[in-house]
Amino acid sequence: MIRRIIVVVAASALILAACSSNSDVQQTAQVAAEVATQGNEQQQEQAATSYQAGESESTEKVADAEQAARDDSQDRETAERPSNAADQADRPDSAEQTQSTTGEQQATEQAVDTEIDEDPGQQAEFEQEAMVGQIIESGHRAGLFANRNMVGDPDAPIVITEYSDFL
Amino acid sequence: MIDELVRTGLARFEYQHILNHGPPSVAAALATECGGDQGRWWDFHDHYMTTNDFSRDGAIALAASLSLDAEEFAQCLDNEVHLDLVEGQHRTAAQAGINRTPTIRINGEGGAVSDALIEQVLEIAAQLESQAGEGES
Amino acid sequence: MNQRRIWAGLIAFAAVAAVATLVAACGGGAESEPEQTAAQAAGQTAQAEQAAAQAEQVESAEQDARVQVVRGRAALGDPAAPVLIQEYSDFL
């Protein structure tokens, strides 16, 4: 759920920053997507193991054999849904802009990434652990309920409604 | 900020469809609702927030990657099962004078997106916390 | 509030409460015959306490056994219980 909420916040922030008329929004989304896909090659590892709801083939595997298999599936995945991989790579940067606390954590993670490079599997596991740690720390598990177009406690006193178009 | 309010249980977040770009808007909204039928509403929402592929094949591919029941999903799309729902949301928003996207409303008030709106959320949140405080002490 | 943490607390509380009530009940029985000599009475209370301690061990062993039996794979409670509670949940 945390991923979804960060996306919602990041996406609305992206739109807030750019939004004067609707067309700008579309350009910014495209620009962000292109930048992310170019950046995708170096972050090959991160995209393959990052937080893909229900993507069972990207579950954690350390052995080299699986490593190669995952790279192929990653290429196929990038070919099939470039935006999706971009969506993953794009998120850490935009999350940095909008949320100071998680931003700092992401910044430190980015700094750490550059140091441990030798074993991508081990480093990806480190990231996964950091991300899970964030979810656990955030008390996220206190019964947050996601139901169709609603996230959060149905009895919450405040309703924040976003009227939006996917284009 | 919205993230915190939702997680602390002070606010719940809802998404309402606005169909400002004709067929592709409708296609994406329908696909999301059909994904929602199989518990994957937010996965489709996330996907459509950062993609410009609104084709039927794109939706079918996403449904497959989330191991949804392909046949049920395709039928839901082709029979436009949720057309009334998404068009209804668009109409209700238009009647309430909402046409620019995204527009965020807090408990039904507030116009276009602005910092003032975010302030409003914090005020309401503070009021509620103080009321809750009085209730307990 | 997180149901799982409350639950863990409840399990511990239930076990302690059961043992405590048991000890109190046995202890009470011994004082009911005042006219015996102090030595006999003292001897009897000693025996009663011993019996209570043994009973307590047996009872708590049973209690543990019942709890053990209770924890099947992904299941808790008597399989023949009339009502089934299913929780669909995620570890995160």
Add this chain to the structure above:
Amino acid sequence: MEELIHSGIARYEYRHFIIFGSASQFAAMATECAGDQGAWWEFHDAYLIDARARSFTRAGALELARDEGLDVAQFTQCIDNEEHRDRILQMQQQAIADGARGTPTFLINGRMAARSLDGIIEQVHDAAEAVENQEGG
């Protein structure tokens, strides 16, 4: 809830409903692999009560298995071959078929229950009565 189980009115079943992605998918599989060696509840508690991010990684899960005195080789094979993947996917689809859309979702004798603890306890007593009347009648 605890009382209901200890008094024999109700029995409880945990079923996986993964909505948070690969991290919890992995934890579910590790727990099922531990269940093969009789340590299901130890892993369930490790993930839910101890809640250390480390146990959601492959290395962390292996450590957990070692601490619980399991056959680590068998455990590793079970995880890497994803022996329980289909079973968990089945639970997932059953959850959606039963109407679960978020976590936690409680079902009492197959019927969706309220989300509050009291609501659940009340519904259990109603269900118990219903069963008695059928047997009694």
